[in-house]
Amino acid sequence: MYSDNLAIKVDGLNKSFRMYNSPKDRVKELFLPQLRNKLGLDEVQYSNEFKALKDVSFEIKKGETVGVIGHNGCGKSTLLQIICGTLSPTTGEVKTFGRIAALLELGSGFNPEFTGTENVYMGCALLGLSKKETDERYDDIVKFADIGDFIHQPVKNYSSGMFVRLAFAVNIVSQPDIMIVDEALSVGDMNFQAKCMTALLKLQKAGATILFVSHDINAVKSLCERAIYLEHGIVKNIGSVVDVTEQYVRDMRLKMNAEERSFDEKAHNDVKVHNHEIGVSANITSSAIKEFTSRVADNRYGTGDVKVLYADIIDEKGYSSDSFTFNEQVKIRMYIGANADKDVSVNANIQDAKKIVITQCSNFQINQTLLSLNKGESYLVEYTLRLPFEEGVYTLQSFISDPVQKGVSGVVTDVIDDVVCFKVSRREEGRFWAKVFLFPKCEICKM
Template sequence: MSSNDIAITVQGVSKRFELYDKPSDRLKQFILPRLNRLTGKPPRDYFREFWALKDVSFDVRRGEAFAIVGRNGSGKSTLLQIITGTLSPTTGLVNTNGRVAALLELGSGFNPEFTGKENVFLNGALLGFSREEIEQKYDAIVGFADIGQHIDQPVKSYSSGMVVRLAIAVQTQVEPDILIVDEALAVGDALFQKRCYRQIEKLLNNGTTLLFVSHDQEIVRTLTQRAVFLNAGNAQKCGDTSDVLFAYREFLQQQEEAAFLDLQQRSQTILKAHSPQKSYGSREVEIQKVEVFDGRGSPQSVFYAGDEITLAVECVCNVDIDNLNVAFRIVSKEGIKVTTWGTLNEDMVRFESAPETAFWSRKFAKGDRFTVRFSGRCTLGANLYEVQAVVAREHDQYYGNQQVLHWVDDAGHFTVILKNKEYVFDGVCDLELRSELNVRVQHAEAQST
């Protein structure tokens, strides 16, 4: 791949911050080491080192949508600031090819004393546009921001949502070569977020490179092709978005599991090594296999929309246990979570009328094997689907305090096709809303006729 195909290069980037216990230590660090060197004494540091980034490297191709994921404090925002040039790396190299527009901190680049209109021209100038060029784009910017007469009011009078609207409008309507977004869209309302994502997709189709940070894994999966997972400043994994998100989810699960065990004052747990089958959990109950059957009980991988389908989840208990929930998730090939369902969903209806019949109330002994079968009519749209399965211990009679015992990705796959002359619909699924004709005859017109 030639250098002209690369929009962003991050090579061996590390960033060190100096942490001081008290303000006087900062003054000592400024003065005393210099005096020590003059007098021939070994200098002493009055700070503690904190490495926000450690030897991070990756490339982003032109026109590519690339995500950075990780927990708060993992180094994502620091890395974005280095890429945009507002922060210098301690070691390493960053190179960007093209005009960069960044949405980092709320209201960054805005003068609160200026009106919205004045800030539009100010931001345009910072991005390298002339006043004439911004005037050509002004109506589109104001229309996208949709803040009405407030455009002529000082930005300091804006709500946080209005500031984000204006900032996003400027950065996206000027059609940058590289667009960097750091959680800015989380502040906007749902309707505005949808408009922003449509605009981002339009920019991507026009060749803009996107560097995207979000905690919303479904948006990351839908919007980006590749990603890097940061943890404590280290690049844990870099590659296809689906693989990176799995590694991230597995990491989060391990963190949650550790916290849960600590709360329960449990001193020991058996955690198996990462499985190549993409599974994780404490495995007090394990999923042995997941099978997909048709209406006759035969294994099947291709269904017509409208066919009967059964998902069978076979488990084995490694300890005496109760309060279980066996569930599945169906994900489309685009990574969209289509639906989830589990035994707890059905149990919540039973708890008041017949709690003894609930699956959650059943006690299992060590060595018990059981299979849960989910059956129904397949109303999914034509697509390829992945089945993910989970067995969890639910400490409440609703989804609120869950301990994942075993989660399996890629547990099964199936394809749905349509009978083009019998049963056709478009989209994710058929909601099975059907028409009914109700004709009302006008009596006066009928009599005159």
């Protein structure tokens, strides 16, 4: 007996595929095992088993929006195909409750010889809509797809973008109980992507269940309440979208590092820290470093070649604080120590409650050269900025990297999540409904 509140239940799901070195081996496996058995010969293996999913179990409630994340080849698409019923599991069970619309790949379910109009009617029929219901929705589908007269042309003549426009329009306008989207939105242009996100939010508010697969972690954070993290066909984590996506980002960054090294836990003596760019000097005690290191131990990762020894945020009065007024000017201070000779970018990210980066301070943003450090050297890196943010709670993430390609990629030497958790108070002139206030100006002229 399943709960009336369930939309999807996956229980002990396993999926295996046979992998062959050549097409001949596939044919051999059909006939030769029986023949060898009759002749009393030893069994010969003509294929290898690949387990795409391994004992996957979870439940999704009606009205939930859940993200599915993981690197390429982790089993995301296989899982979605089984949930949709286009692929059968090897073992295990999947139960769905409600009408499903799925956008798994470009043009899935479309006949390339049919026109766009014919495919609209066929697609709606596959989703369980009657001809009358499709007639009522047809104009909305055509308007949403926005492909002009191509709606009357065979879809084999469509571009990939036109394919996904029409496919998404059919699925979203059909108003399904369960909507499944697998990376297809990345094909459309920015206007269409924005339209799709708005449509998904409306579907979400209408109470539909959404299963959303994307490599865009910010999109997953914005849209979803929970997330499922797959790795090599296994559910590595399932829970709140913030916790799961942060674990995924952390894992991906560590995999990018050519060599991982454990942090050097050697005790530090009192350090005299200098900022060679702006002439600032300050003392930071070994006890402060020790307390900081202990506090952030569970939230940091990287090679440890260059590390943050201590970090805080200074208010306008010059005091370390965790509470600031709207648009207050602050200083982010990071004391840096080198365990190796390195040229690094020292960055600071301010994130909202969902760990979406609101703003970033980095060497590249201010056109500053990399910080060149010799082993044993220490510096104070200080960024000055204002906080024109919406009232709420924010966190500071320190991020030191050894750039491989300038402004694009690098080896993570030290990342610390939640270095500082701080509040920004409400704007005195009144609350605003956005993450950042940019002090716009308005002129009104009578025409």
